[in-house]
């Protein structure tokens with residue numbers, strides 16, 4: 001592809017993003033700004049900074065965009081049932097917003113520009129103020145041009161502690177796993193918006209970090225029992241994370257408690273998914289590798305140094321987390337059924353889709369920065385997928401008619417995947433993001449009990465930007 005053609009591509013994408021934003025803005029409420037002096041709000045600045053992603057002997061610091069000037073941003077903590085008040089101040093020179101991924105949240109606080117708020121302009125502040133109803137491991141991230149802003153570092157962990165302290169582990173450790181696409185001199189490759197990434201598996205990085213560092217050391221003690229809170233913050237990478245010989249059990253997925261289960265191998269996390277693991281470390285000092293699976297086998301992404309005095313002689317029996325407080329009926333009689341067909345992508349079978357109110361062939365779609373569609377529409381946001389009366393049970397049948405995996409995310413709700421390829425799922429867990437394989441069909445169910453406008457999109461952020469996005473409304 002010549003440079004000129006590529007420029008036209010990029011121009012096309014930028015222009016159509018603006019149009020999308022304008023179309024959505026019509027329905028948006030006025031932004032809620034607040035004086036910078038208001039007390040009892042924690043302040044979170046979105047700003048430019050540099051970060052030592054690479055060790056000093058390998059490369060210079062990397063210019064990033066980060067909440068609080070770090071990537072990931074600070075770990076925010078709340079308690080189940082309590083209110084979190086965060087004033088996000090935008091010190092960047094572009095608009096931004098914050099989405100609190102996985103929280104059953106007041107819709108006005110969901111952080112989606114054009115749907116639930118106006119983007120926070122440079123120099124402005126948005127006061128996010130909401131209850132965190134469910135304990136668990138969540139995260140927050142930019143939701144404005146998230147395919148660029150997340151990749152530059154605008155995200156962090158949000159931990160909601162149990163209302164009654166849970167005493168099944170000695171402590172918890174939050175590990176945000178991310179990937180970066182860095183140049184030889186350690187800066188973030190400025191290749192955002194490439195149709196090559198958008199039409200394939202998304203923007204994959206060339207360096208995997210844990211808590212923003214390349215191969216950091218995590219210190220634990222012999223016979224320590226730790227609750228590891230893993231978060232996949234990458235734009236598009238599916239991660240299989242292993243912990244070598246440590247005894248590992250699954251505690252929770254996407255924040256919601258699962259029955260305690262022994263884990264035999266790595267835990268798989270699609271972009272935006274979380275897993276809480278209960279890990280028993282060995283009795284004597286040693287070094288373990290935290291690994292990610294690659295085509296060439298597992299590669300170390302962090303070193304776990306087990307050292308010091310043993311915490312105990314013997315582990316007590318492990319205990320799980322209290323069951324999630326949220327329930328979803330698994331075979332409702334009067335559910336409202338909706339279908340969502342996913343098409344497009346490289347090597348896909350899509351011949352065209354509706355965009356900006358007209359039918360376009362693939363060539364015209366690509367010119368407009370679109371290559372995926374939901375129900376034949378490539379990312380137009382004028383009409384919702386469905387409107388539900390409040391309290392109605394929804395069953396959404398999602399067909400992945402593409403040769404690519406996708407991480408399907410529903411804002412503000414956890415759902416159960418009740419069937420895969422027609423076979424019902426036994427004991428379905430609660431998730432806010434599900435990894436769908438090529439040509440797979442699933443049925444998800446949730447109760448539409450929270451009024452407002454909620455996005456449904458692929459969390460491979462390039463796919464969302466290129467057409468895999470819709471919304472539903474609960475009225």
Ligand code: C2O
Pocket residue numbers: 099101141143272409411455457459
């Ligand atoms: Cu992590 Cu639209 O979401």
Ligand code: CU
Pocket residue numbers: 405406407458459460463464468
């Ligand atoms: Cu996708």
